[in-house]
Amino acid sequence: MTAALLYTLGVLVFVVAILVSIGLHELGHMIPAKKFGGKVTQYFIGFGPTVWSKQVGETEYGVKAIPLGGYVKIVGMLPPAAAELADEVTYDAEGRQVTRVRKSNTGMFTQLISDARAAEWELVGPGDADRLFYKMPSWKKVVVMAGGPSVNLLIAFGIFAAVFATWGNAADQSATTTIEEVQACVVPAEESGRVCTDEEIRDQPTPAFEAGIEAGDRIVSFNGVEAEDWEQVQQLIRDNEDRRADIVIERDGELMTIVTETTVTPRFLSEDADEPEPVGFLGVRPESYATTGGPLYTLEQMGGMTVDVVKALGTLPMKVFDVGQAIFGLEERDPAGPVSIVGGGRLAGETAAHEEIQVDEKVISLLMLIAGFNFFIGMFNFVPLLPLDGGHIASALWEALRRGLARLRGRPDPGYVDAAKLLPVAYVVASAMLVMGVVLIVGDLVVPVHLDGS
Structure with missing residues (x-):
C-alpha cells in the first residue's frame, strides 16, 4: 500500500474505534436504565443534524453529523419544580405532563432552569410516573450514570491487558x-x-x-x-x-x-x-x-495512569491555553500536551504510514492509542461536575447521604436532590469544555503534534 492509503486506513481505524467506544459508552447508560424500568427515548452517536435514525419501540436510535460524542435521553432526569415555584401541573392534549412556572421567575439562570425543567417534562406521559429517573433509588442512579465511563475503562483494561500479556508494556x-x-x-x-x-x-x-x-x-x-x-x-x-x-x-x-x-x-x-x-x-x-504481566499487573499500571490523568486534568485548562498560544505563534506546541480526536486520528495515520515501524508495532501502537483515549474519556467523565456523568453520580450520592442522615436522626425525608439547581454550573462547565475542544481541534489542524514529537 502507498503511504497515503496507509495513513487514511490508520485514521479510519482510529475514528471507527472511537465511535464504537462512544456507542458502547452510551449503551452503558441505556442498558441499566431500561433494566431498572426507566424510559429512554433516544440513543444517538454524535451531535448536530440527524444523519440516520430508526424508531424501535419507545426509543429512537440514530447517528448525527458531528461524531464528537453521543447521548441517551433518559426521561425524568430533573424533578418537577418545588410547589412554591409552580402554579400547577397539568397534562396537554397529547397526555404529556406540563409544569407551568410562575412568570415571576426572572433572571437569566432562573429562566434557564425553568426552561430546562419544562423541556424535560414535555416527554413525560400519564403512565410514566413510576419510570422517571429522578425517582429511582440512589444506587440505581449511580449504576446508570457510572455505566458509561465504566465501559470506557473496561475497554481500556481489555486492550491494556491483552497488550501487556503478549507484547509487554513499552512504558x-x-x-x-x-x-x-x-x-x-x-x-x-x-x-x-x-x-x-x-x-x-x-x-x-x-x-x-x-x-x-x-x-x-x-x-x-x-x-x-x-x-x-x-x-x-x-x-x-x-x-x-x-x-x-x-x-x-x-x-x-x-x-x-x-x-x-x-x-x-x-x-x-x-x-x-x-x-x-x-x-x-x-x-x-x-x-x-x-x-509483561497479567490482569493484576494491568490494574497496577492503570492505578499509576489514574494518578497521571488526575494530575493532567488539574493542569488541562493551562495546557489548552498553551495550545491557544501556539496557534497564534506565541510559543511552540508541547508535543506531550493534550490533543483532540483530530490529533489522535493524525497520530494514528502517521503510525500506520511510517515506513520504519513494523506491522506488529503499528498494530500495538494503534491499540494503545485507542486504549489511552478510552481511559482518559472514562476518567474525565467521572469528574464530579455537571453535565459530566460524575456530576450526576455526585448528586445521587449526596441524595443517599442526606436521606440516610435524616433517617438516623429521625427527621423527615428531605426528598430528591434537585439537579436543576446545579444547571448554572453545568452551563459554565459545558461552555468551558466546548471552548477547550474547539481550541484543541484548531490546534491539531494548525500546529499539529506529529509522531516524531515535532
Missing part, C-alpha cells in the same frame, strides 16, 4: 545484565545518547570502551558480587566512584575478567531528577525489554 522497561551498547566517550548527562567525536573518544573514553567491553557481553559479577539484576549492578557501579573494578563477563559462552577503573561524572539518578549528581560511571547501556 515499563526491564533491564538485563547483558550489554546492548558501550558508550565510546564520557559526555555531559544532558547530552547522553549523542554521537561522540573522534577527539572525544581519544581524550575522554569511557572505562568500558577503554577496557574492551563489547555489546552482547553479560555481566556476571562486579568486584566479587554476583550480578542478580541491572539495578543492583548499576548501584554497584555508582558506589564504586573512581576505584578499581574487577568485572567478570560472559562472552560467547566463556567467562573472562576485565579490570578497569570507573570514573566519577554527574548523572541523572532518576527520570524526574532536576539536577545530575556525581557518581561512579562505567559507560554501558543494558539490554531492556517491555515488562
